Amino acid sequence: MTENIERVMRTIEERREELVALTQELVRFPTTNPPGMAYRECAEAIGQRLKKRGFTIEYVRGEGAPGDNDRYPRINVVARREGSGAGPCVHFNGHIDVVETGRGWSVDPFAGLVRDGRIYGRGTCDMKAGIAASIVAVEALIDSGLPLPGALEISGTVDEESGGYGGVAYLAERGWFAPTRVQHVIIPEPLNVDRVCIGHRGVWWAELETKGRIAHGSMPFLGDSAIRHMGAVLERLEHEVLPKLSARTTSMPVVPPAARHSTLNINSVHGGQSEDFEGLPAPCVADSCRIVIDRRFLVEETLDGVKGEIRDVLERLVRERPGFAYSMRDLFKVLPVMADRNGPVVKATAAAVRAVLGRDAEIVCSPGTYDQKHIDRIGRLKDCIAYGPGILDLAHQPDEYVGIDDLVASAKVMARSAHQLLTRGA
Ligand SMILES: [Zn+2]
Numbered sequence: 001m002t003e004n005i006e007r008v009m010r011t012i013e014e015r016r017e018e019l020v021a022l023t024q025e026l027v028r029f030p031t032t033n034p035p036g037m038a039y040r041e042c043a044e045a046i047g048q049r050l051k052k053r054g055f056t057i058e059y060v061r062g063e064g065a066p067g068d069n070d071r072y073p074r075i076n077v078v079a080r081r082e083g084s085g086a087g088p089c090v091h092f093n094g095h096i097d098v099v100e101t102g103r104g105w106s107v108d109p110f111a112g113l114v115r116d117g118r119i120y121g122r123g124t125c126d127m128k129a130g131i132a133a134s135i136v137a138v139e140a141l142i143d144s145g146l147p148l149p150g151a152l153e154i155s156g157t158v159d160e161e162s163g164g165y166g167g168v169a170y171l172a173e174r175g176w177f178a179p180t181r182v183q184h185v186i187i188p189e190p191l192n193v194d195r196v197c198i199g200h201r202g203v204w205w206a207e208l209e210t211k212g213r214i215a216h217g218s219m220p221f222l223g224d225s226a227i228r229h230m231g232a233v234l235e236r237l238e239h240e241v242l243p244k245l246s247a248r249t250t251s252m253p254v255v256p257p258a259a260r261h262s263t264l265n266i267n268s269v270h271g272g273q274s275e276d277f278e279g280l281p282a283p284c285v286a287d288s289c290r291i292v293i294d295r296r297f298l299v300e301e302t303l304d305g306v307k308g309e310i311r312d313v314l315e316r317l318v319r320e321r322p323g324f325a326y327s328m329r330d331l332f333k334v335l336p337v338m339a340d341r342n343g344p345v346v347k348a349t350a351a352a353v354r355a356v357l358g359r360d361a362e363i364v365c366s367p368g369t370y371d372q373k374h375i376d377r378i379g380r381l382k383d384c385i386a387y388g389p390g391i392l393d394l395a396h397q398p399d400e401y402v403g404i405d406d407l408v409a410s411a412k413v414m415a416r417s418a419h420q421l422l423t424r425g426a
Pocket of ligand 1: 189
């Protein structure tokens with residue numbers, strides 16, 4: 001048994017070049033989202049490869065999902081290989097979309113350049129290296145001829161970077177992540193090669209607007225400035241809300257540790273005249289000011305509590321500040337999720353990290369969300385983690401890269417973990 005899995009480890013080591021080449025191949029599809037480019041080509045490359053190992057391939061288009069149209073169809077691929085007996089299904093889910101390249105690159109973001117033991121490119125770290133590692137891990141397991149009683153699934157899904165509605169959410173709503181057909185999920189997001197990520201904080205985005213009355217800017221006393229009202233809101237956020245949030249702690253092992261609290265970011269401020277004109281502005285008192293807030297919350301908090309805290313601040317201003325009027329509008333919300341740290345997928349993956357890297361895995365939560373939310377909340381599948389190569393901090397940055405040693409090590413961890421889960425109780 002031990003000898004057998006060691007043979008799989010050696011096979012993965014021998015396939016180092018192949019793993020690098022597969023990562024490069026995936027990076028060369030410029031799957032930028034928005035708008036959602038080259039999804040079909042990338043999904044088909046994954047499907048065609050896995051078909052050769054006996055997988056049944058299905059392409060599922062996220063019809064009617066945000067951004068889906070004939071020019072940019074939301075094409076997901078789901079590959080399944082039945083097991084030799086009655087065992088659980090282990091599913092690897094990776095998003096194929098990447099964020100825009102942005103400025104500041106010193107290499108071609110879609111070339112997959114290899115230099116000094118790293119592969120560079122948009123999506124190397126987040127998360128095409130992770131997809132490649134899961135594919136090579138699964139192939140090595142299959143080629144070993146070891147009995148694999150449970151089913152293996154690999155999916156390449158779209159739109160994670162824009163909420164996952166045409167991807168994992170779409171599949172989860174249609175039963176693809178029902179606990180009756182899939183039992184364990186590993187999402188190879190870049191959380192670092194020695195960390196097992198069990199969940200993420202919640203999100204509430206909202207737009208707050210203060211209202212005023214327009215008047216001539218030379219006689220502001222005849223109007224009522226929405227910007228000054230917003231100033232009062234910002235002052236309360238700064239001096240009342242933010243200190244309270246940063247004093248709130250959590251049992252969630254969020255990394256980096258500074259994110260182990262509630263946080264609130266003010267994403268934008270818009271007030272007064274818009275800037276879409278040339279020449280000089282006109283003198284007016286602003287009758288509207290809007291901010292967008294990004295509140296990240298903890299498993300110990302409820303969404304109602306989170307919203308209520310902001311509403312309280314605004315209601316108090318209504319009572320205390322003459323003329324103060326506001327509106328509050330939800331833009332986006334995600335509840336926090338956290339898998340059981342003693343669940344099968346966490347234990348199998350942590351044991352695999354120890355066997356491959358010779359050190360204990362760190363159990364963490366992510367500061368931001370990823371597709372686990374849909375698998376947990378829509379699919380009701382709880383035994384789900386993120387584990388993959390790539391350094392979390394490099395995601396979405398210029399000159400993003402993945403270290404080849406980490407890439408190979410993560411493939412070994414995935415193969416070991418999947419093997420243990422597939423043969424559990426066998
Ligand atoms: Zn990602």
